[in-house]
Amino acid sequence: MNESNDWRQKRLGSGTSTVVTEALGQSEPFLEFQERLSRVAPINRPVLLIGERGTGKELAAARLHYLSNRWQAPMVALNCAALSPSLIESELFGYEKGAFTGALQRRFGRFESADRGTLFLDEIGTIPLEVQEKILRVVEYNVFERVGSSESIEVDVRIIAATNADLNDLARKNRFKQDLLDRLSFEVLFLPPLRERKEDIALLAGHFAGRMALELGWDEIPAFSDEAIAALEKHSWPGNIRELKNVVERAVYRSDAATITDIDFHPFYSPYKIPPPPVSKKTPAPEMAPAESDYWLGQPLKAAVWELKVKMLEMALEKAKYNQKKAARILGLTYHQFRGLYRQYQSIKNS
Numbered sequence: 001m002n003e004s005n006d007w008r009q010k011r012l013g014s015g016t017s018t019v020v021t022e023a024l025g026q027s028e029p030f031l032e033f034q035e036r037l038s039r040v041a042p043i044n045r046p047v048l049l050i051g052e053r054g055t056g057k058e059l060a061a062a063r064l065h066y067l068s069n070r071w072q073a074p075m076v077a078l079n080c081a082a083l084s085p086s087l088i089e090s091e092l093f094g095y096e097k098g099a100f101t102g103a104l105q106r107r108f109g110r111f112e113s114a115d116r117g118t119l120f121l122d123e124i125g126t127i128p129l130e131v132q133e134k135i136l137r138v139v140e141y142n143v144f145e146r147v148g149s150s151e152s153i154e155v156d157v158r159i160i161a162a163t164n165a166d167l168n169d170l171a172r173k174n175r176f177k178q179d180l181l182d183r184l185s186f187e188v189l190f191l192p193p194l195r196e197r198k199e200d201i202a203l204l205a206g207h208f209a210g211r212m213a214l215e216l217g218w219d220e221i222p223a224f225s226d227e228a229i230a231a232l233e234k235h236s237w238p239g240n241i242r243e244l245k246n247v248v249e250r251a252v253y254r255s256d257a258a259t260i261t262d263i264d265f266h267p268f269y270s271p272y273k274i275p276p277p278p279v280s281k282k283t284p285a286p287e288m289a290p291a292e293s294d295y296w297l298g299q300p301l302k303a304a305v306w307e308l309k310v311k312m313l314e315m316a317l318e319k320a321k322y323n324q325k326k327a328a329r330i331l332g333l334t335y336h337q338f339r340g341l342y343r344q345y346q347s348i349k350n351s
C-alpha cells in the first residue's frame with residue numbers, strides 16, 4: 001500500500017519550488033486565514049488545521065511548508081483515515097526486517113522520509129492512542145524506534161496536522177491524548193467554509209471554468225449568467241471548494257461554450273420519477289386540465305394553498321347554510337380551528 005504523497009514530486013516541477021495550485025480568494029475570512037498562516041509558517045512549531053471537507057486543508061499545509069525554512073526539504077503526507085490502525089504505526093515509523101509476518105526487509109517510515117522537512121498528518125483524529133504516544137515522543141524529543149527495533153532514530157520533522165473532528169471532545173472521551181493535542185495546537189487555524197466566503201464564489205467559479213475550458217481545448221471561456229452566479233452564491237456548499245470545482249466543471253462541459261445558464265448541483269437527481277402514492281384508494285385525485293395546472297403552478301404554494309382554503313371555506317359555509325358549526329364539520333375541523341380560519345378570512349377580506 002502506498003498512500004504517501006511526496007509533495008516535492010507532486011508539487012514541484014523539475015526541481016523548482018513552484019506550488020502548482022495557488023489558493024485563491026479575496027474575502028475577509030480567507031485573507032485573515034492566509035495572513036495567520038503566513039505568520040506561523042516560518043515558526044518551527046506544529047500547526048493544527050481544522051476545517052470541513054473540501055475547504056483546502058491540504059493546500060494550506062503545502063503553503064505552510066513552502067513558506068517555511070524547510071521548503072527545500074520534503075513534505076510528506078499521510079492520510080491516517082485511509083489506513084487501518086495497525087498499519088499507521090509501521091507507515092509512520094517504518095519497520096525492521098522480520099518485525100512482523102510479511103516484513104521481508106527494512107522499510108523507512110514517513111518520519112524518516114520527512115527528515116528536515118514537514119510531515120502532514122491528515123485526519124489525525126483517527127490515529128490510535130498507542131501511536132499518538134509515539135508521535136508525542138517525536139514532537140518532544142525528536143526520537144523514535146522503527147517497529148521491531150530498539151535503536152533510537154533521531155529526526156528533525158515539523159508536524160502539520162489536519163482534521164474535521166472535534167479533538168477536544170475526543171480528548172475528553174480519552175480517544176485522543178491531551179498531551180499531544182496540547183503540543184499540536186501551538187497554532188490552530190480554522191479554514192473558513194465556502195458559505196462564509198460568498199464573495200469568493202464568483203472568483204473561484206471563473207478560475208475553475210477557465211481551467212476546464214483549457215482542458216477541453218476551447219478557445220473561449222464560457223461566462224456565467226447573472227442567474228447562474230446568483231444560484232452558486234445561494235448554495236450552501238457542504239463539500240466546499242471541491243464541490244464548487246466539480247459543479248463548475250460539469251456546468252462548463254455541458255454548456256454551449258458561450259454562456260453558462262444552468263447549474264446542476266445534484267447530478268444524482270433521477271429523471272425517472274417515483275410515482276406519488278395515490279391520494280385515496282377510493283377517490284383518486286382528478287386529472288387537472290393543462291390550463292388549470294398552469295394557473296395553480298403560476299403562483300407560490302403559500303398563495304395557492306390560501307386560495308384553496310378560502311374556496312373550501314366559502315363552499316362549506318354555503319352548504320351548511322352559514323351555520324359555522326356545521327361548516328366546521330364539513331371541513332373536518334374543530335369549531336375552534338374553524339373560527340381561527342374564519343377570522344383570518346374575514347380580516348383579509350375586509351382589509
Ligand SMILES: Nc1ncnc2c1ncn2[C@@H]1O[C@H](COP(=O)(O)OP(=O)(O)OP(=O)(O)O)[C@@H](O)[C@H]1O
Pocket residue numbers: 021022023024025051052053054055056057058059060164204241242245
Ligand atoms: N483557495 C483555493 N483556491 C483554489 N482552489 C482551492 C482552494 N482551496 C481548495 N482548493 C481546491 O479544492 C480542492 C479541495 O482542497 P483540499 O484537498 O485542500 O481540501 P481538504 O480540506 O484537504 O479536503 P478533505 O477534508 O476532503 O481532505 C482541491 O482541488 C484544491 O486544489
Ligand SMILES: [Mg+2]
Pocket residue numbers: 057058122
Ligand atoms: Mg484533505
